Amino acid sequence: MKNLLLTTALILAATPAFAKDFTIKEVTDDNAKKQNFFLPDNLTIQPGDTVIFEDAQDGPHDVMFNVVPKTVDEMIMSPTMEKKGENFSYTFTVPGTYKFHCHPHEALGMTGTLIVGTPSKPGETKKVSHHDMGIKAAGDHHDAAAAAMPQGTGKIISVDADKHTVKLKHDPIKSLGWPVMTMTFTADSGVDLSSFKEGDAVAFALKPVGKDDYTLTSLKKQ
Numbered sequence: 494m495k496n497l498l499l500t501t502a503l504i505l506a507a508t509p510a511f512a513k514d515f516t517i518k519e520v521t522d523d524n525a526k527k528q529n530f531f532l533p534d535n536l537t538i539q540p541g542d543t544v545i546f547e548d549a550q551d552g553p554h555d556v557m558f559n560v561v562p563k564t565v566d567e568m569i570m571s572p573t574m575e576k577k578g579e580n581f582s583y584t585f586t587v588p589g590t591y592k593f594h595c596h597p598h599e600a601l602g603m604t605g606t607l608i609v610g611t612p613s614k615p616g617e618t619k620k621v622s623h624h625d626m627g628i629k630a631a632g633d634h635h636d637a638a639a640a641a642m643p644q645g646t647g648k649i650i651s652v653d654a655d656k657h658t659v660k661l662k663h664d665p666i667k668s669l670g671w672p673v674m675t676m677t678f679t680a681d682s683g684v685d686l687s688s689f690k691e692g693d694a695v696a697f698a699l700k701p702v703g704k705d706d707y708t709l710t711s712l713k714k715q
Contacts, residue, residue: 512541519546519554519595529598534605543584548574553675554595557579562589563619572672589613642700643668649693651677652686659709680709
């Protein structure tokens with residue numbers, strides 16, 4: 494019996510832990526003090542584990558990682574999720590600290606932190622802007638130039654004439670490495686929004702503003 498118990502213990506000790514799945518809900522709660530948030534917004538997992546970001550209700554959310562360990566050499570970025578239960582999953586293999594946000598609600602504080610294994614030490618992470626991700630995804634010089642003044646197509650969700658903004662569900666923008674997403678853009682002063690309405694199919698051009706944002710420089714019906 495002792496030999497059997499010893500053998501079993503040795504087998505269990507030699508068996509690696511099974512990878513786990515974790516779910517982070519993307520929540521909009523109009524009655525909460527903070528109306529848009531990740532639940533949880535702080536999570537620790539182990540290398541090899543998978544995190545599932547799930548829309549908790551019908552409403553636009555995505556997830557973009559803007560701080561990652563320096564050895565991560567890819568974009569971690571979901572498409573827009575608009576229906577309850579839609580989700581995006583990613584398996585994390587590189588230990589360290591990751592920070593993420595929902596692009597449509599970043600300004601409202603919808604951010605989070607993920608620790609894989611152990612936190613990164615100072616200097617072991619890098620910031621990744623959406624613009625930088627697009628230039629990297631573009632590849633060569635010509636595509637990089639296109640990424641600096643990208644163009645796209647999509648459908649208008651809403652127009653706010655007072656704020657001079659347009660909410661678009663755009664098709665993938667290859668030069669930026671962006672998947673299908675729903676985003677709100679500020680239009681340049683020279684762009685006339687008076688003839689546009691919900692449901693219009695449009696083509697548009699963007700201009701980078703600062704480090705991590707874009708404005709509409711042109712908008713045309715298709």
